[in-house]
Amino acid sequence: MKRISIDPITRLEGHGKIEIFLADDGSVANCYFQVPELRGFEKFVEGMPAEEVPRVVSRICGV
Amino acid sequence: MAKLKLASYWAAACGGCDTAILDIHEKILDLAAAADILFWPIALDFKYQDVEAMPDGHLDVTLFHGAVRNSENEHLARLLRAKSKVLVAFGTCAHLGGIPGLANLFDRRQIFQRVYHTSPSTVNSDGIEPQTRTTVPEGELTLPEFYDTVRPLDHIVEVEYYVPGCPPTPKQIWNVVQAIVSGQLPPKGSVVGASDKTQCDECPREKHEKKITGFKRIATAQPEQETCYLEQGFLCVGPVTRGGCDTRCQLSGVACRGCYGPPPGVIDQGAKAISAIASVIEAKNEAEVERIIAEIPDPLRSFNRFGIPGSLLVRKNL
Numbered sequence: 233m234k235r236i237s238i239d240p241i242t243r244l245e246g247h248g249k250i251e252i253f254l255a256d257d258g259s260v261a262n263c264y265f266q267v268p269e270l271r272g273f274e275k276f277v278e279g280m281p282a283e284e285v286p287r288v289v290s291r292i293c294g295v
Numbered sequence: 296m297a298k299l300k301l302a303s304y305w306a307a308a309c310g311g312c313d314t315a316i317l318d319i320h321e322k323i324l325d326l327a328a329a330a331d332i333l334f335w336p337i338a339l340d341f342k343y344q345d346v347e348a349m350p351d352g353h354l355d356v357t358l359f360h361g362a363v364r365n366s367e368n369e370h371l372a373r374l375l376r377a378k379s380k381v382l383v384a385f386g387t388c389a390h391l392g393g394i395p396g397l398a399n400l401f402d403r404r405q406i407f408q409r410v411y412h413t414s415p416s417t418v419n420s421d422g423i424e425p426q427t428r429t430t431v432p433e434g435e436l437t438l439p440e441f442y443d444t445v446r447p448l449d450h451i452v453e454v455e456y457y458v459p460g461c462p463p464t465p466k467q468i469w470n471v472v473q474a475i476v477s478g479q480l481p482p483k484g485s486v487v488g489a490s491d492k493t494q495c496d497e498c499p500r501e502k503h504e505k506k507i508t509g510f511k512r513i514a515t516a517q518p519e520q521e522t523c524y525l526e527q528g529f530l531c532v533g534p535v536t537r538g539g540c541d542t543r544c545q546l547s548g549v550a551c552r553g554c555y556g557p558p559p560g561v562i563d564q565g566a567k568a569i570s571a572i573a574s575v576i577e578a579k580n581e582a583e584v585e586r587i588i589a590e591i592p593d594p595l596r597s598f599n600r601f602g603i604p605g606s607l608l609v610r611k612n613l
Contacts, residue, residue, distance in 0.1 A: 233433055233434065235433075235434060238342070239342060239343055239344075240336050240342065240343065242336045242337070242338075242339065242340045242341070242342075243336075243337065243338060243339070243340060244337075245309075245310040245337065246310070247305075247367075251434075251436060253433035253434060261433055262431070262432070262433050264431065264436055266436060266438060268365070268367050268438050268439045269307070269365075270364075270365075270406075270410065270425070270441060271307055271364060271395045271398065272395075272398045272401070272406035272409070272410060274406075274409050274410045274414045275398065275401050275405060275406045275409040275410065276397040276398045276400060276401060276406075277397075278409075279593070280593055280596060281512060281514065281592045281593050282514060283512060283513050283514035284592075284593065284596075284597075287549070287552065288394055288397070288600075291309045291311065291393070291394040291395075291461070292309060293309050293310060294308075294309035294310045294311020294312070294314055294315075294462065295309075295310040295311070295313075295314050295337070
């Protein structure tokens with residue numbers, strides 16, 4: 233099965249890749265979008281003074 | 296003169312550094328006149344395979360943003376090191392670990408548990424977690440390995456220069472661009488695009504003798520807007536932070552959080568912050584010292600907001 237990898241996807245904020253699998257006749261058999269990125273904000277803001285959180289989570293996306 | 300070959304890459308980052316580059320506004324045209332940009336995921340459609348196909352040392356300068364959080368970040372750090380004559384750790388995450396480095400107070404298991412299982416917005420009844428390899432009917436899919444420990448760029452590869460800031464200011468970015476284009480770069484290992492003074496040296500707030508008898512939070516107290524935050528009892532790490540940002544935060548009504556990293560001569564910003572704060576606490580006895588210290592909100596993350604991975608601590612013990 234032929235495979236087309238688009239890695240990375242570009243011109244957006246963040247990391248992503250796309251894997252396209254082609255059947256023998258060239259039609260798309262399946263396609264997968266993956267996000268190879270995690271930083272863990274959900275965890276590391278725990279217990280932080282509330283007033284500090286906006287200045288930290290603004291770094292989730294700076295675009 | 297041949298045009299310079301540049302690259303700009305983000306590892307564990309937010310895109311704020313790339314956006315700050317665009318914030319040099321129309322000067323981006325001058326940059327485009329002086330340099331060809333051969334890899335820049337936020338703005339141009341080059342792929343990893345395009346970088347892999349370059350001969351070693353093909354790129355004159357790579358601006359590397361973001362911390363090294365997973366195996367893909369590490370692979371790109373090593374790849375871009377090989378392809379670049381000059382590798383710049385650009386922005387606080389690449390310089391010191393930055394905000395993603397706060398994750399070094401936890402480990403992979405704790406982070407996965409929260410993100411993929413217990414967070415209130417997570418629906419994952421099958422308990423699925425990302426796998427580095429997943430077999431699907433059509434073949435195999437891969438994801439990077441998520442590390443326990445976030446690293447700054449120079450823990451992984453050799454780095455020529457550091458540009459601090461979360462993000463670096465556009466004015467300083469333009470200074471760095473001019474230095475690169477003119478070839479007038481300082482000795483290897485230098486911090487560029489910043490000053491050699493501290494935040495306090497550059498902060499316009501009025502300063503008097505500091506005698507701190509208690510700490511306040513901006514959530515529950517209103518700082519007076521002319522006087523030094525620290526004197527008023529609001530924790531500010533300006534005394535132990537490199538200048539060069541035009542004291543943006545202090546002029547915006549909030550104390551310095553330290554994103555420009557330690558000033559020259561300071562090895563560990565957080566340790567120096569503890570030392571600096573301790574020296575201005577005004578107490579008559581030990582009990583009073585204890586009371587004042589207990590009022591410091593979230594001391595570990597307040598003293599090391601942006602630099603745990605690049606500090607002497609690196610991380611909490613596993």
